[in-house]
Amino acid sequence: MKTERLYYDEPYLLEFDAEVVETLDLGDRVGVILDRTAFYPTSGGQPNDTGTIDGVALVDCYDDEKSGNIIHVVAEKPRSGRVHGQVDAARRTDHRQQHSGQHVLSQAFVELFGWATVSFHLGAVTCTIDLPVDSISSDQAASAEDLANRIVQENRAVSIRYLNQDNIAEAGLRKATERTGEIRVIDISGFDRSACGGTHVRMTHEIGPILITGISRAKKQARVEFICGNRVLRHAREANRALETISQTVSSSLFDTPSAVAAVWGDLQQARKRIEDLESRLLDHEAAAFQVKDGLALGAFRDRGIETLKLLAAKIAARPATVVLLADQSDQLRIVFARSADSVVDVSAILKKTIEQFGGRGGGRPNVAQAGGLNALSAETILEFAAKLARQAG
Numbered sequence: 001m002k003t004e005r006l007y008y009d010e011p012y013l014l015e016f017d018a019e020v021v022e023t024l025d026l027g028d029r030v031g032v033i034l035d036r037t038a039f040y041p042t043s044g045g046q047p048n049d050t051g052t053i054d055g056v057a058l059v060d061c062y063d064d065e066k067s068g069n070i071i072h073v074v075a076e077k078p079r080s081g082r083v084h085g086q087v088d089a090a091r092r093t094d095h096r097q098q099h100s101g102q103h104v105l106s107q108a109f110v111e112l113f114g115w116a117t118v119s120f121h122l123g124a125v126t127c128t129i130d131l132p133v134d135s136i137s138s139d140q141a142a143s144a145e146d147l148a149n150r151i152v153q154e155n156r157a158v159s160i161r162y163l164n165q166d167n168i169a170e171a172g173l174r175k176a177t178e179r180t181g182e183i184r185v186i187d188i189s190g191f192d193r194s195a196c197g198g199t200h201v202r203m204t205h206e207i208g209p210i211l212i213t214g215i216s217r218a219k220k221q222a223r224v225e226f227i228c229g230n231r232v233l234r235h236a237r238e239a240n241r242a243l244e245t246i247s248q249t250v251s252s253s254l255f256d257t258p259s260a261v262a263a264v265w266g267d268l269q270q271a272r273k274r275i276e277d278l279e280s281r282l283l284d285h286e287a288a289a290f291q292v293k294d295g296l297a298l299g300a301f302r303d304r305g306i307e308t309l310k311l312l313a314a315k316i317a318a319r320p321a322t323v324v325l326l327a328d329q330s331d332q333l334r335i336v337f338a339r340s341a342d343s344v345v346d347v348s349a350i351l352k353k354t355i356e357q358f359g360g361r362g363g364g365r366p367n368v369a370q371a372g373g374l375n376a377l378s379a380e381t382i383l384e385f386a387a388k389l390a391r392q393a394g
């Protein structure tokens with residue numbers, strides 16, 4: 001015996017009584033099979049309903065396609081053979097809005113561009129349909145959105161019909177169905193007919209506004225992200241708050257924020273460039289004043305960072321006959337060794353021996369080398385060791 005699906009003909013039914021046919025042991029949970037149910041099981045892109053069975057929360061609800069039964073997953077076994085089911089109303093309303101909105105939007109893309117929806121997913125935050133095209137322009141998306149909203153505003157009737165597979169061809173379905181036997185069809189008066197088992201609105205105005213929130217590419221198809229009904233209101237509210245915060249930060253009116261933010265971004269880029277120039281000039285001075293003794297420049301630093309260390313080493317090594325050994329202690333102990341063009345000391349060989357002594361990873365060329373992650377008590381200890389090698393090499 002298959003579970004009788006009350007939601008097929010009464011998608012607004014939220015409470016029902018039913019007999020327990022069987023209970024299944026699902027480990028720490030129980031699967032309950034009822035003779036009839038108003039709970040929608042996950043299928044056709046629409047997630048399952050939630051709610052309670054005799055006051056116990058329904059955790060999951062799915063279709064066992066082999067038996068035709070619907071499995072209600074709950075935490076504990078019902079106490080009696082007769083139970084009372086209660087469907088979560090807000091979730092059902094939301095799913096009705098999203099799923100019916102999808103039928104309207106999908107048909108709008110067919111009517112305007114001939115693009116038949118390949119797949120549909122109703123997510124917790126947004127919904128998506130995939131269309132068999134490479135790209136969709138924002139103008140195309142807007143015209144499909146306009147048509148869909150016009151159908152909503154025309155408040156067309158949405159009816160449930162049952163056809164059999166022999167006369168399904170004449171029904172003019174948006175998408176061919178692989179189902180056999182009796183086929184449930186959702187008919188949006190004069191606009192769309194689709195084979196579907198989902199829960200839908202009675203009149204299109206109940207869908208509320210339909211808003212496309214994004215277009216992206218997905219496996220050689222275009223993915224249209226959209227929301228309907230109450231989700232649009234929440235989205236608008238949050239988007240408005242975000243925009244308000246940004247507009248206050250950049251001191252502009254709400255719809256001038258794009259140019260105001262672009263201007264701030266431009267200023268930031270310029271400022272970064274200027275800081276770079278100034279830092280470089282500061283390093284020039286530091287390098288010029290850097291003490292070099294017997295052709296050896298030694299420097300132990302804290303928190304200068306590898307990029308600054310490399311720049312400084314290069315600037316000091318611009319002097320003739322100089323070997324530069326710098327170490328910096330920040331999140332890790334790093335070293336940069338360099339030599340001037342006229343020096344014959346191989347700093348990568350010194351670096352290699354230093355790593356052998358203190359650990360760490362790195363390498364380079366005879367004229368410049370660097371390493372990080374060294375293990376020593378201080379930067380000075382490392383420099384002392386490397387300086388000895390440099391003196392031997394020079």
Ligand SMILES: [Zn+2]
Nearest residue numbers: 099196197198
């Ligand atoms: Zn559907």
